[in-house]
Each structure stands twice: as structure tokens, then as C-alpha cells.
Amino acid sequence: MGLIEGANLDKVYSTATGPLVALTNVSFTINEGEFISLVGPSGCGKSTLLSILGGLEQKTDGDLILAGQHHDAPRRDIGMMFQTSVLFPWRTIRQNVRLPGEILGLDKKQQADRTDELLDLVGLNGFGERFPGELSGGMRQRVALARLLAHDPRVLLMDEPFGALDEFTRETMNVELLRIWEKTGKTVVFVTHNIGEAVFLSDRIFVMTPRPGRLEGIVEVDLPRPRTTEVMRDPRYTEHVYDIRRMLGVDH
């Protein structure tokens, strides 16, 4: 049995023009320690699915089980990261990373040590006393990554976390994320609309299509780990990207 099990998940919104089906009949299993990406064009329901996994939104129908329990509310063993860093500009970098610990009432001394470790891990040693306004977009996402790990959640839900970064910074962040994931062994669900990014990062890719949002298929990524940008030259990398494009029907 997987860590997260979804069975026949539906999500329907009621709008002024009638019901809008965001997700229909989505079933999957996610195992502990896996790196999963949700890929698809806008409107395919990938962000909705992520919100449901985070307990921020309720499924309309179906079953969702996390670690053997029914799951329908935010939990402290799940962490979320977004496309914008959502750093609080009135808090220093260190204080931002300590936010989850403060809210959850974790041990102060332990959190102080952990913050130092995390800033080290994301390569921001020495930036602890700076304010978010003094940092570049890439550096802010590094802080967000450190904050994501602060309360040591078991599952990381990431909603296009590098979508607003330029291509070069995004690539650096991908490599960093893999390094951190390999070190910590977290279960990751990563939303993106960048197919190459998904193939580079993931163990498995959930390919989703819109109107209504469905899980079109699951691609197992057959590339060796640990990965570097070298794998982009591997014929299998290109093959996977091509397969996913075909599933999404974006080849013209």
C-alpha cells in the first residue's frame, strides 16, 4: 500500500454558468520517497489535485487516503511551496525559515539549529539577517525551499515552484532540488507545465489533460540516479519528453 492513495477522485465547482468539472475519476498510488510530477496544460486540474492533496480543498467524490487515514484537512506532516516565494517582507530570511516552527510551536533551540542547517543546505549561508527585498527571485525560492523543510514534513507539495524563474536559474534550482531530495528522502509531488523539467526530476509523471481534468496516463521515467544535466543528452530523456507530448496531443 502506498503512502498516498487516491481512488476515483472527482472535483466539481459550482459556477454561475453551471457546474464545472475540474477533476474526474482520478486514481493513483504514490509511494513513500517517490518523486512524482503532475504535468499538463492549464485547466487540467493539476493545481486542484495538489490543493486536495494538501487538504486545502475538498474532493467532491472518491477516496483519498494518506498514511492509512482518510485525508481532508491540512496536516503538519505536509509542506507546501508555491510559484511565488510568499516570503514575509517584514521578517528576515532566518525568521522566514523559522515561521513554520513558530506556528507549530516547535522547540526553539532545535529550530534555531535546524534553520542554520537549512540555510546551509540551500546555499544561503550568511544571508540569514537579510530581508527578502534584498534577494533575487532565485534566492527567494531557495529561502522558500528551506522554509518548506523547516518542520520536517513527510510530503512536499510544490506548485510550479520554479515557474517564474528564468531558464538558467530554473535549471540550477532543479539540480539543487534533486540533491536535497536525495539527501532527505521526502515524498514529493511537483506540479509543472514544463515537460523537460518533469522528466529530469521525476520517478513517475502523471500526465493530465483538460476539459474535464483527467489523469491521461502515468509515465515511468527510466533514467539513472543521481541525475545531472547530462541526462538531457540521454536518448531515453528525449523519448520520454516525446511520449508525454504525444499523450498531451501537443505534437503538430
Added chain:
Amino acid sequence: MDMSAKSALPGTSTIARDDAVARFIANEKRTAQQRLIRNRLLALGFGLLVIAIWHISTEAGFVHRLIIPSPIDTFWATGRVMSAEYFWPNVGVTLSEIAWGFAIGLSSGVVFGVLVAMFDTVRATIYPYLVALQAPPKIVLAPIFVTWFGFDQPSKIAIAVVMSFFPMFLNTLTGLSSVDPNAVKLMRSLTAGRWKTFRYLLLPNALPIMMAGVKLCWTLAVLGVIVGEFVGASAGIGYLIYAMNFQLDIAGVFSLIILLSVFTLVIYQLIEWLESRIIFWKQL
């Protein structure tokens, strides 16, 4: 060609280049300074010109001195008013009215803003009425308040409260509502409840807009008190202005207006200084 020969070429040595950079920076600095001095002189000159025109037109009799006193008359009137026995007690009355009006208007604005922003039930119950009450110019209440609360301080304080309440209320509400949806999601994902979300996210996030409200609140509290004293009072700066105007002591009126402006501006600057202290961060 070796390195020493290369750097010996005129104009290409690093020392010459550093020199050029230093000259350029010094030059930029000088230009900026000169521009600043020039701007200050322009503003000062314009002010002096206006006073000169004022002076000449009163001295030459283009306007009657009784209607518009000369700058010199105004200057002497200021001294006369400030050293008069009646001056300071009246100042005290007005200042305490403004202080009470400002304090009550500000705090009630914040309290109602927080309640309406945080509790849907409160919003549904009173928000429509607050919006409706905001429509008429609050000054229309001045005569009624004098009838209800009398000629003394309470009526002036009431007018100041009613006038300064709304900007503080609306800015608190707007500030608490203008929040990045992802930040709210983040707080929810961390299992933060209403109070923690308020304390860690909504309140600090609202402070810049709330401070803008404080400044409006201050200006309107002063306005409310002075209007109240015009309508009916037996003491205060507004009352003095009214009385002096009636006696055609326009120079005295001018001096009171100047003193009131200086006072209002000083407190305004103090609020701005406080603002720069409270909101020390740069918005993202």
C-alpha cells in the same frame, strides 16, 4: 608584447582608468548637489516673491489693509496673539479636543476594521450600514452634535471622532483584505487558525495601508474640531478665529491659521517618522 609594455601605453593603464572612474563619480556627485541647491533656491525664491507681491500690494493700497493685512502686520499680530493672556488656555482646549478625537476615531476605526475583516457575521450585520453612513459629508452632523452634546468639548470631540473614524476603518479593512492568496494558503497548510493568521500575516501585511489611514485620520480630526468650534463654542482656536474675524482682526486670524498649520504639520511629520520606523521593510 609583455605586460609592462602593455600597461605603459598611454590611456590604457589601470591607474589611468581608475582615475577616470573616480573623476566621473565625483562629477556626478557634484552635479547632484548642484541640482539640489538649485531646487532649494527656486522654492525659496518663489516663496519670497509671493510674500513680496503680498507686501507691495498691501503697502501700495491695491487691497485694503483691513481686508488683507501685510506680511509685517501678520508677523506682529502673531507675537501679539501668542503673548495674549487668553491664547494658551484656548490652545489647550483645542489640543485636548483634537487629541481625544484623534485617539477615539483611530482606535474605533481599527477595532471595527478588524472585526469586519475577520468575522463574516459582523461583516454581514454592520458593513452595509457603515458604508451607508459614509455617504453624507460628516460635517452636516456638526450643528446636531452641538445641540446634543453642548457648547463644550464633548461636541467637538464627537465631530472629530465621526470624521476620523471612516478613513481608519476603511484603511484597516482594505489592508487586512489585500493579502496574497498564496500566503493565506501557506498559513492554512501550516494548520494556522484565525488568530495566528492574523498575527503572523494579516496584521503586519496591513500596516502600510493602515499608516496611510492614520495620516488621513489626523488631518480630519483637526478639521472636525475646528469646524465644531465654528459652529458653537466658548473656547478654542476655532472660536478665536471666528471671534477675531467678527472683529475684523484679520491679522490675528492669519496668525492663528499659521500657528495651527505649523502645529498640524509638525504632528503629521511625526506620524511620517513613526511610519518609517514601523514599516522598515521593502515591499516585495
